[in-house]
Amino acid sequence: MTDFLGNHLNLNVGLLLPEIILAVGSVLVVFLDMFWEKAGRGSAPLVTFLTLIAAGVASASDIDAVDDFARMVSIDNFTTFFRFMFIGVGIMLVIGGWEYVDKHVNHPAEFYALLLLSTVGAIFMASARDLLIAYLGIEVLSFSLYIAVSLGKNDNRAGEAGLKYVLLGGVASAMLLYGLSLLYGVAGSTQYGDIAGALQGDLTGLHMPLILGLTLIVSGLGFKVSAVPFHMWAPDAYEGAPMPVTAYLSATSKGATLALFLRWFGGPLLPAIGDWQWMMAVIATLTMVFGNLIALQQHNVKRLLAYSSIAQGGFMLMAVTTVSDISASALLVHLGGYVITNLALFLAIIQFYNRTGKEEITDFAGLSRTNPYLAVVITAGLFSLAGMPLLAGFFTKFILFQAVVQGGFLWLVVVAVVGSTVSLFYYLQVIRQMYIYEPVGDASRWTISGSGYIATGVLLAAIVFVGIQGAPLYTVADRAAFALFDGAPVAAAAGHAAPAAPAAAPKAGGH
Amino acid sequence: MFARLPLPSQFDRIIITGGLVGVMVMGPILIALVTLYMMSRITGGEVVFYLASVVVLGGAIAAVSLSNLVHSALSLIATLMGVAAIYLMLLSEFLALVQILVYGGGVIILVIFGLMLTNAQDDPVVLDGSQKPFAFGVGAMICGLFVAAALLAQWGPLEANLVPFPDFGKRLFGDYGLPIIIVAFLLDIAFTGALVNARRAEHAGSKEAAK
Amino acid sequence: MIPLQNFLVLSALLFGIGFYGVLARRSAILILISVEIMLAAVAINFIAFATYRDPKAFSGLVFALFVIAVAAAEVGLALGIVLRLFRERRTANVDEASSLKW
Numbered sequence: 001m002t003d004f005l006g007n008h009l010n011l012n013v014g015l016l017l018p019e020i021i022l023a024v025g026s027v028l029v030v031f032l033d034m035f036w037e038k039a040g041r042g043s044a045p046l047v048t049f050l051t052l053i054a055a056g057v058a059s060a061s062d063i064d065a066v067d068d069f070a071r072m073v074s075i076d077n078f079t080t081f082f083r084f085m086f087i088g089v090g091i092m093l094v095i096g097g098w099e100y101v102d103k104h105v106n107h108p109a110e111f112y113a114l115l116l117l118s119t120v121g122a123i124f125m126a127s128a129r130d131l132l133i134a135y136l137g138i139e140v141l142s143f144s145l146y147i148a149v150s151l152g153k154n155d156n157r158a159g160e161a162g163l164k165y166v167l168l169g170g171v172a173s174a175m176l177l178y179g180l181s182l183l184y185g186v187a188g189s190t191q192y193g194d195i196a197g198a199l200q201g202d203l204t205g206l207h208m209p210l211i212l213g214l215t216l217i218v219s220g221l222g223f224k225v226s227a228v229p230f231h232m233w234a235p236d237a238y239e240g241a242p243m244p245v246t247a248y249l250s251a252t253s254k255g256a257t258l259a260l261f262l263r264w265f266g267g268p269l270l271p272a273i274g275d276w277q278w279m280m281a282v283i284a285t286l287t288m289v290f291g292n293l294i295a296l297q298q299h300n301v302k303r304l305l306a307y308s309s310i311a312q313g314g315f316m317l318m319a320v321t322t323v324s325d326i327s328a329s330a331l332l333v334h335l336g337g338y339v340i341t342n343l344a345l346f347l348a349i350i351q352f353y354n355r356t357g358k359e360e361i362t363d364f365a366g367l368s369r370t371n372p373y374l375a376v377v378i379t380a381g382l383f384s385l386a387g388m389p390l391l392a393g394f395f396t397k398f399i400l401f402q403a404v405v406q407g408g409f410l411w412l413v414v415v416a417v418v419g420s421t422v423s424l425f426y427y428l429q430v431i432r433q434m435y436i437y438e439p440v441g442d443a444s445r446w447t448i449s450g451s452g453y454i455a456t457g458v459l460l461a462a463i464v465f466v467g468i469q470g471a472p473l474y475t476v477a478d479r480a481a482f483a484l485f486d487g488a489p490v491a492a493a494a495g496h497a498a499p500a501a502p503a504a505a506p507k508a509g510g511h
Numbered sequence: 512m513f514a515r516l517p518l519p520s521q522f523d524r525i526i527i528t529g530g531l532v533g534v535m536v537m538g539p540i541l542i543a544l545v546t547l548y549m550m551s552r553i554t555g556g557e558v559v560f561y562l563a564s565v566v567v568l569g570g571a572i573a574a575v576s577l578s579n580l581v582h583s584a585l586s587l588i589a590t591l592m593g594v595a596a597i598y599l600m601l602l603s604e605f606l607a608l609v610q611i612l613v614y615g616g617g618v619i620i621l622v623i624f625g626l627m628l629t630n631a632q633d634d635p636v637v638l639d640g641s642q643k644p645f646a647f648g649v650g651a652m653i654c655g656l657f658v659a660a661a662l663l664a665q666w667g668p669l670e671a672n673l674v675p676f677p678d679f680g681k682r683l684f685g686d687y688g689l690p691i692i693i694v695a696f697l698l699d700i701a702f703t704g705a706l707v708n709a710r711r712a713e714h715a716g717s718k719e720a721a722k
Numbered sequence: 723m724i725p726l727q728n729f730l731v732l733s734a735l736l737f738g739i740g741f742y743g744v745l746a747r748r749s750a751i752l753i754l755i756s757v758e759i760m761l762a763a764v765a766i767n768f769i770a771f772a773t774y775r776d777p778k779a780f781s782g783l784v785f786a787l788f789v790i791a792v793a794a795a796e797v798g799l800a801l802g803i804v805l806r807l808f809r810e811r812r813t814a815n816v817d818e819a820s821s822l823k824w
Contacts, residue, residue: 004685004686004779009686016689071686072687106707110703110707114700117696117699121696124693131785132687132784136788137693139697140693140696140697140700143701143795143796146803147700147799156810159807160807160811162708162806166799166800167753167754167757170800171744171753174737174757174761177789178760178763178764181771181782184771184782184785185767188771188775188776189781190785205663205665208659208664209661209664554724556724560724564732567732574743574755575739575747575752575755575756580752583752587759590736591762594762597729597766598769600724600729601769601770602773603772606765606786606790609787609790613794614758614790614794618793622801624801625751626751628805629804629808642746643746645745646745646746647742647746650742650745653737653738653741654734654739657730657733660734661727661730662730666726667775669725669774670774671773674780674783679780679783682780690784690788694788694791697795698795700799701798704799704803705798705799705802708806709802709805
């Protein structure tokens with residue numbers, strides 16, 4: 001089969017099987033809820049869980065594939081990495097969050113359907129090889145989140161958070177699109193490969209539209225990843241949203257946007273690196289500095305984590321600044337560690353909220369007496385985010401900083417290290433409440449549900465495992481980054497002694 | 512009986528004011544354009560283009576500056592229909608049709624419904640923020656930068672040709688089949704969203720009643 | 723033939739006007755109207771570039787069609803949320819909805 005221009009088209013639908021399963025599952029969830037009330041409230045999370053498992057199994061068959069669907073979507077290890085990540089986030093949220101959803105979310109079935117559909121959007125953001133697919137992926141994910149943010153039950157912050165998110169999101173999409181239209185005008189195509197070719201060619205007389213287009217693209221994407229001049233939606237949306245949605249915003253939404261950053265700035269936009277590198281460095285710096293400083297003043301734990309995840313986004317944008325196969329691989333390692341840690345933290349806080357219905361930092365007083373297990377999970381999560389040794393955050397940050405230094409941006413790493421130190425202060429506030437202060441009121445012990453133990457336990461084990469033995473994650477990330485850059489693998493002997501991986505010459509930004 | 516309704520007189524006022532403003536703005540421009548055309552300085556296509564641009568920009572300026580919400584929405588119609596004319600100038604009739612159908616038939620109605628439902632009582636509403644000068648500065652800067660970029664860039668050899676309907680259809684439903692399916696997801700999501708947000712009060716009420 | 727620059731200038735002005743509206747307006751529905759104006763500018767740009775710089779593949783025409791579809795869906799979605807907020811707070815202004823600080 002050939003397309004309109006005579007190019008060969010590969011229409012093997014099997015390549016999109018995970019996405020198809022997820023989409024069908026989402027329809028199933030809604031219909032089951034509508035037509036089969038006897039199934040009760042248990043059916044939606046169960047069907048969602050099974051759908052996600054099935055999609056995960058289907059993705060496993062694409063490991064090491066190098067293929068594309070209809071010149072629109074590329075199926076490679078990078079795509080597979082993010083498929084597993086997003087599906088894993090979904091599974092953890094269903095296991096750890098279903099009780100919360102049952103109690104505090106307005107339309108549980110629609111919540112699960114949106115969870116599945118937004119995962120499809122996120123996967124398309126990571127796998128697109130045409131601007132149109134990437135844009136539609138962004139919108140599928142954003143639309144789901146606009147709705148999911150406003151699903152809170154009996155929470156008068158939900159509508160307001162949703163409204164702010166949808167309006168600012170619309171403006172950001174418009175800016176991103178205007179930038180894409182200028183890019184299309186300069187390059188004359190929406191295919192990633194053709195854009196890269198056009199930007200390598202002669203651009204005389206087209207520099208001004210290109211730079212303006214890149215500015216708008218960076219701003220629009222910076223909004224989606226809540227980088228600092230464009231972050232004002234994030235704390236409100238994080239606070240007003242139901243907690244599983246907050247966790248989803250900080251994990252899948254951020255991961256998908258960073259995947260898009262890597263796909264775009266490591267692929268079609270790489271030839272124009274001289275034009276955008278400084279923008280990215282400025283945004284990364286602002287994000288790290290202001291994210292950490294504003295977090296110091298927060299007293300609501302969701303807002304605290306919102307600013308903390310803004311600051312973490314700054315660390316990751318730092319790796320986009322120096323984009324190369326090394327820093328892409330480092331970014332994927334850090335993203336993996338960050339997603340595991342953040343999910344553990346959020347699921348623990350969800351369990352806390354299920355019991356107490358409170359979310360101020362001072363409400364955590366004495367948690368080490370009333371529920372030592374949750375206190376340990378939260379402490380491990382916070383210390384991992386701050387980058388304490390023996391936990392995931394230390395290893396991943398180490399790799400990330402090393403890659404950025406190799407990319408020639410030592411000053412960015414200095415800012416990041418200072419930011420990390422500052423972040424320890426606000427993480428310690430929560431830990432201090434849990435361990436030093438006495439519980440207020442009822443000081444009797446309580447336990448969490450079995451599914452809560454499973455979800456937090458798996459993630460806690462993962463945090464510790466990655467912290468002690470990071471090589472498997474590093475190997476996987478390296479293979480994913482290798483798919484992005486068609487050069488040699490970063491670490492030829494990947495799998496051991498990860499931080500000392502031999503440095504292949506950075507192909508980009510090596511000036 | 513109809514005399515008691517305030518509607519007709521108000522409509523008359525809108526039509527008269529709008530007509531007067533339209534004639535006063537468009538008249539001189541039309542005369543200038545026709546004169547230029549007579550002197551063969553510009554082509555017929557350009558006359559239409561400039562007229563459409565005046566409608567588009569005038570409508571847009573009115574939509575972002577008028578203090579009456581309904582007038583703003585009505586000005587948006589002028590802008591969007593003018594944009595459809597611009598699409599015709601760009602040789603893409605299909606998109607012009609889509610623009611008229613989707614915006615004229617759907618979006619505008621939706622916006623006006625939104626206005627009716629949210630502005631039911633005559634509260635004094637604050638329409639404009641205090642940061643108007645700042646907004647004006649940013650808007651002017653953006654206009655300036657992008658106009659400069661458009662004018663200073665050398666766009667190289669330009670050729671324009673009409674895209675026939677069948678070719679467009681083949682490209683859209685052949686090569687772009689996957690995006691069409693993704694847009695189907697998107698509409699599904701938007702539909703769900705509108706439903707869950709609109710249904711909420713009733714839902715909660717019925718649950719309370721059930722208890 | 724009308725030069726490409728004319729269309730680009732028109733779209734740039736339209737985009738700037740829309741951006742001004744987003745920043746200056748406080749009513750959620752008027753902000754939505756401003757976003758629609760910005761998206762119209764985007765569509766003009768895509769179609770102009772497709773017609774003049776990419777006449778063989780005309781991907782921009784298809785892109786513009788999708789932009790129109792997404793914009794329409796976005797209005798529906800956003801108005802749903804506006805109505806809900808209005809029911810809860812009796813306001814459709816973004817600065818009156820401020821129990822969360824910006």
